Amino acid sequence: MKAMILAAGKGERMRPLTLTTPKPLLAVGGKRLIEYHLLALAQAGFSEVVINHAWLGQQIEDYLGDGARYGVAIEYSRETEPLETGGGIRHALPLLGDAPFLVVNGDIWTDYDFSQLRGPLAGQAHLVLVDNPAHHPDGDFTLFEGQVRDQPGLTYSGIAVLDPALFDGHGEAAFKLAPLLRRAMDVGQVTGEQHLGQWVDVGTTQRLSDLDRLLAERG
Template sequence: MKAMILAAGKGERMRPLTLHTPKPLVPVAGVPLIEYHLRALARAGFTEVVINHAWLGQQIEEHLGDGAQLSLSIRYSAEGEPLETGGGIYKALPLLGDAPFALINGDIWTEYDFSRLPASLSGLAHLVLVDNPGHHGTGDFRLQAGQVKDADAVSPTLTYSGIAVLHPELFDGCQAGAFKLAPLFRQAMAKGLVSGEHFTGQWVDVGTLERLAEVERLLAERR
């Protein structure tokens, strides 16, 4: 199974660090954020990775190269204009092939073991959900008997972790350009085509300087 890392965001909430450095290359305990994902993917047995980029993306290519130093083969999907999450994945589909692929948001840090991801799907997507963090208390979706459903007014919710397995058919009918991924999830959920799991280990959405400091603290505790 191939993997795709989403790395096209500008990281505006992490300025000034991201004024001259793309967010995936911001160091966390001395290691660029994206390298934690790449090393974890290699440990889990992945060999082929696609990375999309836009803001200062050439720096990502120059730093990681073809991935050989990490025992990976890395290919890049460069975006000349912001394509949102869905549009960025759609543009990269020719590099990902016809089989399900793992998807990882580049701006998270986690101890999730990517070898746990299912290599095949009975539907169109499998989402890894986490407990709602303080900055996103309302959550995104609910998990019911292994199926991910849209949130309702009464059921407990969980937050989408930014880790998933997607089937390319999820994007059937889409067109090139900028669009979000969440509406595609919800359309598939309505048809019962999205499975899920609840991960309770360490996970941080590294979207602000404060959360970057939180990851630094967690890594220091591990050392």
């Protein structure tokens, strides 16, 4: 199974830090954000990783290189225009192949064990959900007997396994992922699980500082 790290966002809420540095390369706890994912993916048995980028994307390629020092092989999906999450993933499908793949947002930090997602996919998507953080109190979806439903309850973590078939017939260049997931939920094609460990959506400079303190306490 291949993995994809979403790293194309401009990180506007992280300014001024992201005016000169792409968000996935911001340092926290002695590493760049995206390095935590690469190391965790390698430890979980993933050897092939696709990273999409747009804003200051060459910095990401220059810093990470071919991925060898992390124990993975990296391919880059370069975007010349904003494609949003759904469009960015579909643009990368030629690099990801025909089999289900793992996808993870580049601007989260978590202790989730990615090896748990290497099994067969039942349906078109499998989502990892977490308790609602303070900045997103209503959540996104509900988990009921292993199925994800389009009702607020838990928060989508930004970690999922997706089948390329989820994107069939979508003709727009730029589009969001959530509507495709909701369409698949309506026909019972989305399973899920709840992660009870640590997870941080590093969307603001304050949350970046909070995570830095958390990692310092962990040693």
